[in-house]
Amino acid sequence: MKDLVTPDPWTPLRQHTAARVALGRSGASLPTREVLRFDAAHALARDAVHLPLDAEALCERLGAAGWPVHRVHSAAPDRAAYLLRPDLGRRLDEASSAQLAAFDDPAPDLAFVVGDGLSSLATSRHAVPLLDAVRSLAPSTWRLGPVVVAEQARVALGDPVGERLKAQLVAVLIGERPGLSSPDSLGIYLTWNPRTGRTDAERNCISNVRPEGLSYAEAARRLVWLCGEALRLRLTGVGLKDGSDLQPRVIPAQAGTLSARPGSRPAPG
Numbered sequence: 001m002k003d004l005v006t007p008d009p010w011t012p013l014r015q016h017t018a019a020r021v022a023l024g025r026s027g028a029s030l031p032t033r034e035v036l037r038f039d040a041a042h043a044l045a046r047d048a049v050h051l052p053l054d055a056e057a058l059c060e061r062l063g064a065a066g067w068p069v070h071r072v073h074s075a076a077p078d079r080a081a082y083l084l085r086p087d088l089g090r091r092l093d094e095a096s097s098a099q100l101a102a103f104d105d106p107a108p109d110l111a112f113v114v115g116d117g118l119s120s121l122a123t124s125r126h127a128v129p130l131l132d133a134v135r136s137l138a139p140s141t142w143r144l145g146p147v148v149v150a151e152q153a154r155v156a157l158g159d160p161v162g163e164r165l166k167a168q169l170v171a172v173l174i175g176e177r178p179g180l181s182s183p184d185s186l187g188i189y190l191t192w193n194p195r196t197g198r199t200d201a202e203r204n205c206i207s208n209v210r211p212e213g214l215s216y217a218e219a220a221r222r223l224v225w226l227c228g229e230a231l232r233l234r235l236t237g238v239g240l241k242d243g244s245d246l247q248p249r250v251i252p253a254q255a256g257t258l259s260a261r262p263g264s265r266p267a268p269g
Contacts, residue, residue, distance in 0.1 A: 075092065171190050
């Protein structure tokens with residue numbers, strides 16, 4: 001039987017990307033197999049948004065990895081409220097606020113918030129190995145942690161968390177809005193001197209952290225570089241450009257030290 005699908009001349013390019021390119025056509029429409037693949041990807045994206053974060057299991061994994069852990073909840077009482085009221089996801093509920101206000105450990109240089117965001121799948125899969133990669137690269141002089149696991153969290157929830165911990169920097173690791181070929185992308189948002197009322201222009205973002213995107217090691221390298229510059233310049237956001245590719249690489253076996261590469265040059269101030 002004659003194949004009813006007309007191939008696309010760009011079909012060889014599909015081996016280089018998960019994007020939906022060169023799908024071919026059947027008559028004036030998409031081939032049935034591509035329609036079914038689209039429906040399956042859409043279902044995965046919807047599931048990623050609505051799948052609850054197993055916060056207890058995540059806390060156990062973090063604790064087993066040696067991280068001090070706190071568990072908090074935003075002011076959004078459930079997923080429906082979280083999706084309809086983004087402002088609630090940016091605030092701590094009263095119990096969590098009181099819990100963190102009682103924090104009396106030394107103020108950290110860098111605290112972490114791990115939130116479900118719009119893809120708990122991403123958070124569950126990637127947060128622990130990414131944090132371990134960051135710890136392996138961070139200078140030993142930095143005071144790291146704790147890790148605050150937050151449910152029904154938006155990015156800005158890191159501001160009141162960091163404020164109560166008196167952290168110099170807070171890094172929010174959060175599930176990104178799922179794409180049709182990437183339901184499990186993790187984003188990192190870094191904020192200097194976190195406090196309620198910070199704007200997104202005052203943050204630096206590292207996006208698409210996952211094995212098929214930005215690797216844990218590379219994301220950790222970029223984050224550690226940004227943290228070092230943020231501590232030096234005392235700012236994040238539009239005033240802090242990512243020059244990590246222009247800087248000497250951090251060698252994991254010599255954590256806390258820098259090794260100059262031939263031809264490397266400093267990033268713009």
